[in-house]
Amino acid sequence: MTDVLGLPDPDDVRLRDGLIAGAEPALAELYDTYGPVVFGMALHVTRDRGAAEDITQDVFVDLWRRPEHFDPHRSPLRSWLLLIARRRGIDWIRRRDARESVRLATMDPAPTLLEDDVLASTARKQVRKAIADLPAPHRQAILLAYYRGLTYREVAKELDIPEGTAKWRLRNALRRIGAQLRAEGFEDRLNFE
Template identity: 45%
Template sequence: MDGDIRLRQRLAAGDDGALRQAYDHFSSLVHTLALQVTRRREVAEEITQDVFVHLWENPYAFDPSRGTLRTWLAMLSHRRAVDWVRKEERRRRLLDAVEHAEPAVPIIDVIIADETEVRVRHAVAALPQRLREAVELAYYRGRTYQQAAIELGLPEGTLKSRIRTGLRCIADTLAEEESV
């Protein structure tokens, strides 16, 4: 653990020898995990590079008090590989939807709708729990305001306020993403 702390300090100081050391020790693990998830060598190589670039550019993203560098890099590799698989699956679904879509539906509408759905789901997931629960019950589980309020043990007005606040937060998040 002390070695991980020192390595992080060296990375933060811009010591490229520290990056080389981390790469030598953990690149095989990172690549293997990415390859197991994606089943694509070129994608696993890209993920491996991304993981180590992230480590180099953000050494303090790794917190030694929460685990080892090995575990953190493995988790990062796995997350990025899973994200790639999900993105690839969405792309395949889009292609299937396009092939089977009515000619009246422009392809751009299908693409925008799918991307918007993903962005909204991420924004909902990022909400504080009390807001997320209210929004999910009302919009994803089809509950009326009254049903959702009873389920959460809240006055109906409080539930409506949480939903409005949650929707504002989602709109702000989406607006920020568009401005980037």
């Protein structure tokens, strides 16, 4: 509990110091104390037990690896862990939805008419051309995210750029692709915004 004067909780400071020192008992205590609430938050956000388990593990592994990211003077440990779990859950949902959109977009349903087959082929060619017309940094980000299925965080690591830059490149690339496809008459079929 934080003091009325805004002092950090001594247990939060002790646990963080233990993690920084590499003390496994501190991690065990941290997990025993906060594991269930972190799991609960992840489950609430994702509605997927397996994803919630993975997110819970990731939250604690990341804290073990980089305990200096938590500052007990800025927020209580419980609140900080719940915020991280919530963000990871939202990222998981976005990743799942993006993969499903890509999967649906790349499915090749059997065309009922030759015209449908020609239109689908033309659309795929236009998308490939729009991607090829992107500046190299944007193209790399799109290929990693949509063809290799990486998250924006993984794209950032792969390209050795900040996460914000990876997000911006992906968002900007999708806007450019959408604009180019709309200019070529595909506005009714695609939504890249």
